[in-house]
Amino acid sequence: MTTVLIKNVTIIDPESPFHNQKVDLKIQDGKFIEIGNNLSKDNDTTEINIPDLHASQGWFDTSVSFGEPGYEDRETIANGLKTAALSGFTGVALQPNSHPVIDNQALVKFVLDKAQDQATSLYPIGSLTINSEGTDLAELYDMKNAGAIAFGDYQKAIQNANVQKIALQYVQDFDSLVISFCQDNSVKGKGIVHEGVTSTKLGLKGIPALAEALHVARNLYLLEYTGGKMHIPTISTQESVQLIKEAKAKGLNISCSVAVHNLIHNDMVLDNFDSRYKVLPPLRDEATRKVLIEAVLDGTIDCITSDHNPLDIEHKKLEFDLAKDGTIGLESAFGALLSILPLEVVISKLTAGKKVFGLSQHTINTDNKAEISLFTTVENWNFEKENILSKSKNSAFLGQKMKGRSIGIYNNGKPEINFSI
Incomplete structure (x- = not known):
């Protein structure tokens, strides 16, 4: 070399x-x-x-989507990893939301093979349930042996508490991590933006903060009952911050992340109905954005993710309520964060995911x-x-x-x- x-x-x-x-x-x-x-x-x-x-030590993004296999028109693994590298990330955790969903060892091996000989390392997240449908657990142990570093259904909350409980118990046998996206679908209903002044003014159906907080509380109770390790991705509410802070004080093995866009934007950017700002969880109000920043600074939030989610124009440039949720974020993550946070905090939160996911860290x-x-x-x-x-x-x-x-x-x-x- x-x-x-x-x-x-x-x-x-x-x-x-x-x-x-x-x-x-x-x-x-x-x-x-x-x-x-x-x-x-x-x-x-x-x-x-x-x-x-x-x-600095290499940055690790705890949540990226690339599309391949099945959605190569959105992004390929090769170009996604090159984008990650030029965006400063030496490692990325790949979400299983491809087509087919990464819910078996063959697909874990497929994406790892596609990632060979790249400067940025790819770490697959296996789907927690078959086809990410929330009903039956996927081949977790086999996927772990094939190289999956954790298990979760991307942006899909497990509504059945018993499935969540069994998953937390089962993965302890091989010391793995459950990723638990938190959203009570019955409370969310048909909501598409944060429920508040802006949603009322724009006439858009709102997603109450309660939809997330209720699920966070439930999952923390389950974690306290089962033991094990849980990661709650992309939290977005003041209540979630408080619940996680209390769980950490109890000694639960809980970690969480926040998406860059929830730290940078509030829901006032929705005034022009621009679907680029349609994300899940939704952009919240300014008071919540400030609480999330404070939670980053005080250590309640362990790491920051770009939550990079490429979408094709046919699914994104639509009427606001019809557009899919998601934004790309790798290229903009560092520059956006440094505009609102001290340098050492940015570096700390972009590298902390390695510890959360049990990956090796390398001092300079x-x-x-x-x-x-x-x-x-x-x-x-x-x-x-x-x-x-x-x-x-x-x-x-x-x-x-x-x-x-x-x-x-x-x-x-x-x-x-x-x-x-």
Whole structure:
């Protein structure tokens, strides 16, 4: 493998002896072989020297959708992983919402085979139930052995409490994690946006915060009864924050994430009925957005996800109530977050998912595996269509003010760098 020399890079890694220092990183055969100042290079060395360059441990996104197999028109695994790499992510957890749904070991192996030889590592999430229908548990143990890192039905809450209970009990036999999207469908009804002033003004059916909180409370009671590990993805309400905070104080093995768009936007962006902002859970009011940010800062929310969900124009550019829920978010995640949160908090929340999902973490130090994200921190810019790397263009961040940029990554023995920035 080619030697890579990254010059004048500021390290953001509290676990590294080089934290907050500007150094050179020399990488060979996928490992740091030398870290210091004024490191020399030979003719076989690839040099990376970019102003204001920073490096951290590799970022991990706990929720991405790529479409393949079945929805390759939305996104392929190959292009999705390249997009993730240039967006700064060395690893992504792939949701099972393809066609067919990833609910057996053959499909886990299929997506892992498709992800070979990429700089960004792919970690499949297996569907918790067959075809994500919420009725019968899928082949969880077989999928675990094939490489699945956790089990959950993407954006589908298990309405049957006994199925949820049995899942939490069963996966303890092989030390796995249940992902529990929380939404009481009977309370949600036909709601499509947050229930509040904006939904009333626009005449759109609302989703009460209660629909999420009720399910969070139920699932936490089940977790307390069964033991095991549970991750609640993309929480969006003040009540959920409080319930999870109390569960952690009790000592339950519970973690949670929030989506970037729920930290950046509130439901007032819906005034023009733009379906790019139709997401699930929905964008909430400003008071809730501020509570979510506070929960990130105080540690109640463990990690932040892009919840990247590419959708084709036929399913997204429709009347608001007919459009599918979802936005792409990999490309915009870092720049959007740095515009509202301190740098070290952003890095902490983009790397914390590895611990939640039981994956190896690699400190920036000599002789360690080189798995790093590269980024700048000072540039202010607006996210536009030409910044989208995904096949689908359904971004809720077009026109959004950004701070700093992802430059790329080094992982799996290779750099993936956007030198055009």
